[in-house]
Structure formats: structure tokens, C-alpha cells
Amino acid sequence: MTTPRPHRNPLRIAVIGGGPGGLYAAALLKRLDPTRDISLWERNARDDTFGFGVVLSDETLGGIEHADPIVHRALQDEFIRWDTIDIVHRGHTLTSGGHGFAALGRRRLLEILHQRCTSLGVHLRFRTEAPPAAELAATHDLVIAADGVHSPTRAAHADAFGPRITTHRCRYIWLATDFALDAFRFDIAETEHGVMQLHAYPYAPDASTVIVEMREEVWRAAGLDECDEQQSAERCAKVFADALGGRPLRGNNSSWTAFRTVVNDHWSHGNTVLLGDAAHTAHFSIGSGTKLAVEDALA
Ligand SMILES: Cc1cc2nc3c(=O)[nH]c(=O)nc-3n(C[C@H](O)[C@H](O)[C@H](O)COP(=O)(O)OP(=O)(O)OC[C@H]3O[C@@H](n4cnc5c(N)ncnc54)[C@H](O)[C@@H]3O)c2cc1C
Structure with missing residues (x-):
């Protein structure tokens, strides 16, 4: 006689923020287990975005290829690639080669991630303010606060995260x-x-x-x-x-x-975790914030 398996409810995950970090984390978590119930809230419209191009290094792309070949293929079709850095000072150009970079428009990156989330079954809610993280934490197994450099979640739980800005x-x-x-x-x-x-x-x-x-x-x-x-x-x-x-x-x-360096003593508090710019920023001269947010999602 077989013993019936205990019934397990699907894991419920809430994602606050539909920037590259939140969208990619939602897609990867759903891909790992399609039974998960994943909802993402974004206060802006689907096609509202700031900034222009975003750069990903070869190292980051290796992680993306391994984690989800479908997103990787879609990105490959859009990339522009180069491998040199030119530093120009007083009329002289110093060229350093051998650095693999690839870039695409931020808008296009978000479209690819919207499509991937939708096809996997993530519930995307645009033009909708997320409920407070504390409320979501009571009704979900995991809350991902990918709510950007001004993270309302980080501010609301400053005692727990210990931000220094x-x-x-x-x-x-x-x-x-x-x-x-x-x-x-x-x-x-x-x-x-x-x-x-x-x-x-x-x-x-x-x-x-x-x-x-x-x-x-x-x-x-x-x-x-x-x-x-x-x-x-x-x-x-x-x-x-x-x-x-x-x-x-x-x-x-x-x-x-003015650039803001964000550092937190802790990146998680109970079942709530900070991701991307909410957790940390890095000046654009040493690595783009998009690359770091995507790497957080991979981690
Ligand atoms: C003006 C500007 C231009 C930039 N341009 C570039 C660029 O060209 N290239 C580059 O690599 N990097 C750029 N960056 C940096 C880059 O945007 C970030 O490092 C990167 O987007 C971080 O991703 P993220 O997902 O952590 O946060 P974000 O992309 O900031 O996404 C956070 C999202 O959360 C949403 N949100 C916040 N609170 C709530 C809430 N309560 N409810 C619902 N939604 C909420 C916001 O609307 C936002 O869409 C730029 C930054 C700024 C400020």
C-alpha cells in the first residue's frame, strides 16, 4: 500500500519592482519550478523606461546562458558587441583590448524579460503600486524587493537591513x-x-x-x-x-x-530579500547596475 504524499501548496512568491532584477528573478524562479505562484508589481506602465543602453559582460552572459537559454538567445539577437576600451586625454588615445562586452537598449531588455515572464506564467501587474512588503511577507513564502535605488522596502525596514547611503x-x-x-x-x-x-x-x-x-x-x-x-x-x-x-x-x-552608493548590513529580513539597486549600487565606471541586478537574480 502506498502512503499518500502530503499535499503541499505551491510556493507563493511576491516580487516588488519590474526592473531588470525583479523581472529576471521572477522568470528564473518560475522556470525552476512551474508550480510556483509568482506575482510581480510594477508601478510604471509596461513601456515606461529611463536610460538608454545597458552593458553586460561576457562573464554575466555565461551565467544567463546557463540559467535560461531562451532569454540568452533573445538577447544574442539584439546585442551589439565590442572588446576595446579607449581612454582619451590631451589628444592621446590609450587603447586596451580583450574585454568582452555586449549591450542592448534597456527598453528592449525589459521587453524580452516581460515576454519570458508572461510565457512562463508569472503574473505581471503594471501601473500598480505593490502592497507594503510586511503585508506581502504575511501572505507569501518569499518577498523579493527589487524596488530600485530608492527602495521603499529598504526604508520601511531600515532597522533590519541597516542601509548606509x-x-x-x-x-x-x-x-x-x-x-x-x-x-x-x-x-x-x-x-x-x-x-x-x-x-x-x-x-x-x-x-x-x-x-x-x-x-x-x-x-x-x-x-x-x-x-x-x-x-x-x-x-x-x-x-x-x-x-x-x-x-x-x-x-x-x-x-x-548625484550618484548614491547604497550599502546594507543585511540583504534579507525574515522572508524578504533585497535585490539589485535596492541592495547595492556600483558606480557606472566600474560596472553597470543592470549587470549587477541580473547577477543577483542569477545568484
Ligand atoms: C536615470 C538613470 C538612468 C540609467 N541608465 C542606465 C543605463 O543606461 N544603463 C545601465 O546599465 N544602467 C542604467 N542605470 C542604472 C540602472 O537603471 C540600475 O542599476 C538597474 O536598473 C537596477 O535594476 P533593478 O531591477 O535593481 O532596479 P530598477 O531598474 O530601478 O527597477 C526598480 C523598479 O521598481 C519599481 N518600484 C519601486 N517601488 C515600487 C512599488 N512600491 N511598487 C511597484 N513598483 C515599484 C520602479 O518603478 C522600478 O521600475 C540608470 C539609472 C538611472 C537613475
Whole structure:
């Protein structure tokens, strides 16, 4: 005689935030066990997004390929690839080769992850504020707070997570230009107001992400604190005309921002876990936040 197996309810998982980290975690958790009941809340619309291209390294792509070949194949079809870094200073270009990078538009990355979540059966709720994490924690087995750099979950449970947030003094703006650079490009411009830096990379056959950064006093001395998005894009395009071949820059709800380093003493509290920018940030000069959020989901 066989003993009936005890009935187990499917694991219930709540994901707060539909950025790359939350979406990819939801897809991977569902793929591991299709019986899981996984819901994701995103306060923005399906196609609202900021930023331009996102970069993933060969190392991250290896993890993605291993975890879910379907997402990997979809990304492969979109990628633009390069392996050199050019550093330009006082008219000299220092080139370092052999670094494998691949990039695509953030919007396209989110579309691929939306499709994968939908086909696996994750419940995606757009334009919907997530219930507070404490409420979700009482009704779900696991709560993933992938709610970004300003994480409401982290703030609501600051005693448990122990966040330390440092707002830095440099100002930066995310812009784009309508041609593909052939390398990661770092330009250091010594202007009459002080040093300004460009950090740029391609993300489509006809587009590159361009980040301009400088110390706060340089930003104020140059009058960029009084410039709107359009004026900022025009001023930056002028400073970095050589790198851009004289082409214009454009924004996408872009504004001057101070980078915030987020560190937490703990990344989990009971059955709630922080993921991506909510848990940690890394300055874009040492690795894109998207890559780190995706790696958190893989982990
Ligand atoms: C202006 C800007 C531009 C950027 N551009 C680039 C870029 O071009 N390339 C790059 O690699 N990185 C870029 N980054 C960094 C990158 O966006 C992050 O590192 C990365 O998106 C982190 O992923 P995430 O999933 O952790 O968080 P996010 O992508 O920030 O996603 C968090 C999501 O949670 C949602 N959310 C928060 N609270 C709630 C709630 N209570 N209910 C429902 N939804 C909620 C938010 O709407 C958001 O969509 C940019 C960052 C900024 C601020």
C-alpha cells in the first residue's frame, strides 16, 4: 500500500519592482519550478523606461546562458558587441583590448524579460503600486524587493537591513547619441571650468549611451545647474564634439543626478530579500547596475 504524499501548496512568491532584477528573478524562479505562484508589481506602465543602453559582460552572459537559454538567445539577437576600451586625454588615445562586452537598449531588455515572464506564467501587474512588503511577507513564502535605488522596502525596514547611503558630490547626466561608437570610450576634457568626463558605449547599430560627469563645483561654474535637459545635451555635445564627431546628444527624461552608493548590513529580513539597486549600487565606471541586478537574480 502506498502512503499518500502530503499535499503541499505551491510556493507563493511576491516580487516588488519590474526592473531588470525583479523581472529576471521572477522568470528564473518560475522556470525552476512551474508550480510556483509568482506575482510581480510594477508601478510604471509596461513601456515606461529611463536610460538608454545597458552593458553586460561576457562573464554575466555565461551565467544567463546557463540559467535560461531562451532569454540568452533573445538577447544574442539584439546585442551589439565590442572588446576595446579607449581612454582619451590631451589628444592621446590609450587603447586596451580583450574585454568582452555586449549591450542592448534597456527598453528592449525589459521587453524580452516581460515576454519570458508572461510565457512562463508569472503574473505581471503594471501601473500598480505593490502592497507594503510586511503585508506581502504575511501572505507569501518569499518577498523579493527589487524596488530600485530608492527602495521603499529598504526604508520601511531600515532597522533590519541597516542601509548606509552616501550621496556623492559629482553630478552626472545620462544622454544618448544616434551613432554606434566602436569601443567603450572615456574622454577627459580639461575645460575652463574644470575637468569633465565622458563615459560612452554603443548599444544599437545606430545609438550609444553617453554619460557626462564632473565635480559639483565644475558643474556650477559651467552654469550646468541652470540648464534644462535640452540645454545640457547641447552644452555636453559641444564639450565632447571630437568624441561625437560633431553629432548631437539627446535625453530621455534626463537630469543631472548625484550618484548614491547604497550599502546594507543585511540583504534579507525574515522572508524578504533585497535585490539589485535596492541592495547595492556600483558606480557606472566600474560596472553597470543592470549587470549587477541580473547577477543577483542569477545568484
Ligand atoms: C536615470 C538613470 C538612468 C540609467 N541608465 C542606465 C543605463 O543606461 N544603463 C545601465 O546599465 N544602467 C542604467 N542605470 C542604472 C540602472 O537603471 C540600475 O542599476 C538597474 O536598473 C537596477 O535594476 P533593478 O531591477 O535593481 O532596479 P530598477 O531598474 O530601478 O527597477 C526598480 C523598479 O521598481 C519599481 N518600484 C519601486 N517601488 C515600487 C512599488 N512600491 N511598487 C511597484 N513598483 C515599484 C520602479 O518603478 C522600478 O521600475 C540608470 C539609472 C538611472 C537613475
